[in-house]
Amino acid sequence: KAGVTQTPRYLIKTRGQQVTLSCSPISGHRSVSWYQQTPGQGLQFLFEYFSETQRNKGNFPGRFSGRQFSNSRSEMNVSTLELGDSALYLCASTPWGTGAYFRGYTFGSGTRLTVV
């Protein structure tokens, strides 16, 4: 069974540009979440999509946006890149489930974004 696939693995962009990252969840998983990991701030929640709807959003500026397609694949976009956006961006997926039926999150390997 394929895991969570994130593309590309590495990316170098110039300040002011925009970037789009992709995440393909495990087959059957309908929830996709995005996290940013930096040495200074650790892992921080960006947003979560479920059935093509953004259900939850972290405290990031509007330059960070995302979407989810009908096949549950998700994309994250960052516009007007800043040096501080350099980070490892991780995507996680989970099947639908509540309470005791919740099955935990499976993370992808991440996209390492460097802004120069």
Place this chain on the structure above:
Amino acid sequence: KQEVTQIPAALSVPEGENLVLNCSFTDSAIYNLQWFRQDPGKGLTSLLLIQSSQREQTSGRLNASLDKSSGRSTLYIAASQPGDSATYLCAVSMGETSGSRLTFGEGTQLTVNP
């Protein structure tokens, strides 16, 4: 606002030693807690998931316990091996439904020396 703290920040042990990693959280109204490991430059690998109604979970040499009332969880690693060297992260979820955001600790960097 939920805050998660992990102690110690770093730990170095000789191979074969049993060890305990600690995680504490400020808001005890969690729905579940998950332990992950992260190898340098890589994504997160799920180790154990503990539902709020459970007290512990075991997988191989790993055992995780949860005490909601005191806001604590521990990850016990038995007979440590050099391959266990990684950063261990705990994360709590405040929501009952899948997709609820995780709040992570800063992690414990573990080094197991041969």
